[in-house]
Amino acid sequence: MSHHRSDVVRHALEVLDRHGLADLSMRRLAADLGVQPSALYWHFANKQALLAAVADEVLSRGVRPVADGPWTERVTSYAHQLRDAMLAYRDGAELVATAQAFGLGEADPAGRLVDLLECDEELAQVAATTLLHFVLGHVTDEQMNLQASSVGAIEDDPLSPGRRGERLMGTDAFATGLGIVVAGVAAHRGAKV
Amino acid sequence: MSHHRSDVVRHALEVLDRHGLADLSMRRLAADLGVQPSALYWHFANKQALLAAVADEVLSRGVRPVADGPWTERVTSYAHQLRDAMLAYRDGAELVATAQAFGLGEADPAGRLVDLLECDEELAQVAATTLLHFVLGHVTDEQMNLQASSVGAIEDDPLSPGRRGERLMGTDAFATGLGIVVAGVAAHRGAKV
DNA sequence: ACCTGAACACCGTTCAAGT
């Protein structure tokens, strides 16, 4: 029985969520799909293209239009949507970050942020990538700590302070960090206009 | 003839700079060193530990004490030092970012930033990781674009605007992005004190 | 349009054994 590109992506998403990005190999995905590894290369030029398609799927499933309002609220809302979309799948942030770094994929969160920032192109470009770096970096860290603690590598509760490498994680820390970057953008916007 | 841990790290740094992180495999490093792959496991528990040691070396070679002054200048100066240190080796940022993400390595740039921020621990923690995410993300992007253009995948000059995925790169964009984050931290610091 | 079969050129890691 023959598969479509979309079947492959859907299946890859399941392997990702169940076993993590490190275990999402072409050979494993093919085996799971009941097909030879080489069959995947009819659908995708290479593994990176496959991963980019999966990343697009993760984002498209989680990102909705943002409500009207001042730009600060719209940007903040979109950033939270990105985070939620990536948190919905194991290693979602790392997946999206690599697809983003390679410039592959249809989804264009940086471009989306540029639009939402509603300011001159030059500042918008830098602000958008700064915001995106924060979101991708933060959520990648969150998901790595989630996985580490679920594996038992970290035995203590996340509230205990003072340990080296310890960081505040979760929604509060994300909101605070995001607030910092947005405030910085606001300061620069005011200075220009 | 027998090698030390430090010999291995030095050699790995050369392979990294000449062939990139993707080609820095245990087998290749061993071959370059004139030794069996298994020999490396006497010096390092696994590949990640080796990479963490190489990342430490990159940072220790490039980071110097920062001059006295207001916290904004000290933080800015340290961020530029981190960037320069990572730019000095091919794929330096990606290497440091993964070591950082896994929490390995002796170097603790996040902790260093916390100290330089000179404010209460709670804000400093979030601000430090936000700054670090920006630096690592930005420089990783810079180095990927450098490599892509050196390979000829991007044929146009970096000043031509309007292309999808195009971003302002280089020292100016870094300084601007850094200024945004620092301004945001300043705003939050003022609100707290 | 979609897949098989077989091959090529690789990986990280372990472990007993050697010097």
Add this chain to the structure above:
DNA sequence: ACCTGAACACCGTTCAAGT
């Protein structure tokens, strides 16, 4: 203290050929 030899269980990708 440092390394060999050999094995185990994997990788991504190509390409002629099949249906």
